[in-house]
Amino acid sequence: MRILGFVGSMRKDGKTSRLVQAVLDGAKKAGDDVETEVVYLSDLDIGPCHACYDVCAKESYKCVIKDDLQMVFGKMKQADAIVLSSALYFIVPSRLVAFMERLSCVAHLGQFRGFNEHPLEDKPCGLVAVSAETTVMPVLVRLQEFAFELRMRPVAMKSYPFLGVAGNEKMEKDKFLNPLENAETLGELLVEAIT
Numbered sequence: 001m002r003i004l005g006f007v008g009s010m011r012k013d014g015k016t017s018r019l020v021q022a023v024l025d026g027a028k029k030a031g032d033d034v035e036t037e038v039v040y041l042s043d044l045d046i047g048p049c050h051a052c053y054d055v056c057a058k059e060s061y062k063c064v065i066k067d068d069l070q071m072v073f074g075k076m077k078q079a080d081a082i083v084l085s086s087a088l089y090f091i092v093p094s095r096l097v098a099f100m101e102r103l104s105c106v107a108h109l110g111q112f113r114g115f116n117e118h119p120l121e122d123k124p125c126g127l128v129a130v131s132a133e134t135t136v137m138p139v140l141v142r143l144q145e146f147a148f149e150l151r152m153r154p155v156a157m158k159s160y161p162f163l164g165v166a167g168n169e170k171m172e173k174d175k176f177l178n179p180l181e182n183a184e185t186l187g188e189l190l191v192e193a194i195t
Contacts, residue, residue: 001034001081001191001194002036002078002081003024003027003034003079003080003081003082003083004081004082005020005023005037005038005082006039006082006083006085007038008086008087008099009087009130010041010093012042012043014087015167015169015171016087018167018171019165019183021038022179022180023083023126023128023186023187026188027081027188027190028187029184030192039072041095046067046072046099046102047065047098048098048102049098049102057106057110058113060110061119062106069099069102077119079123081125081126081193082152083125083186083190084127084128084146085143086130086139086143088129088130088131088132088134088136091138091142092139092142104150107149107151108149118151120151120152121152123152123153124153124155124190124193124194125152125154126154126165127144127147127154127164127165128167129143129161129165131167131168132168133168133169136161140163140166143164157189161177165182166179167183
């Protein structure tokens with residue numbers, strides 16, 4: 001069983017990364033055969049969509065821009081579940097925007113061209129968002145929309161904010177959001193959703 005975690009924040013050692021790792025740790029505790037990998041979008045060369053619609057997605061889920069997107073998408077196809085995360089920037093960081101718009105574009109254009117292949121369909125997906133002071137709901141909603149665009153199946157939580165795990169500056173002390181505890185719970189729920 002393989003779970004792939006994406007850190008969408010540009011800070012590799014921040015709170016977003018910490019919560020993604022907590023999700024993956026929770027998954028490892030829930031299943032004996034769980035393997036995990038973290039992908040830091042800040043390390044990757046993924047540029048914005050060029051809107052080259054005449055040549056885009058001539059092959060199913062293939063973007064014509066040569067960068068790290070196809071390699072990362074290959075990892076997503078091989079994973080049994082995916083964790084998407086972001087800190088609150090201007091909703092989400094520009095690298096994550098590029099990642100999402102490129103994959104969304106090839107999905108939509110592929111469907112327009114008549115491809116029925118949806119390699120991520122029904123794949124369980126966990127969502128993680130972090131904000132210093134304001135609500136994380138805009139981030140979680142954007143991540144959920146992206147998951148739906150790729151036909152993944154976001155795993156809901158039984159406590160606020162329900163769409164995923166929310167974190168802030170007070171990770172250990174926050175008794176309302178319980179980010180670290182809820183992150184481990186999300187990992188367990190992902191394992192359940194796979195099996």
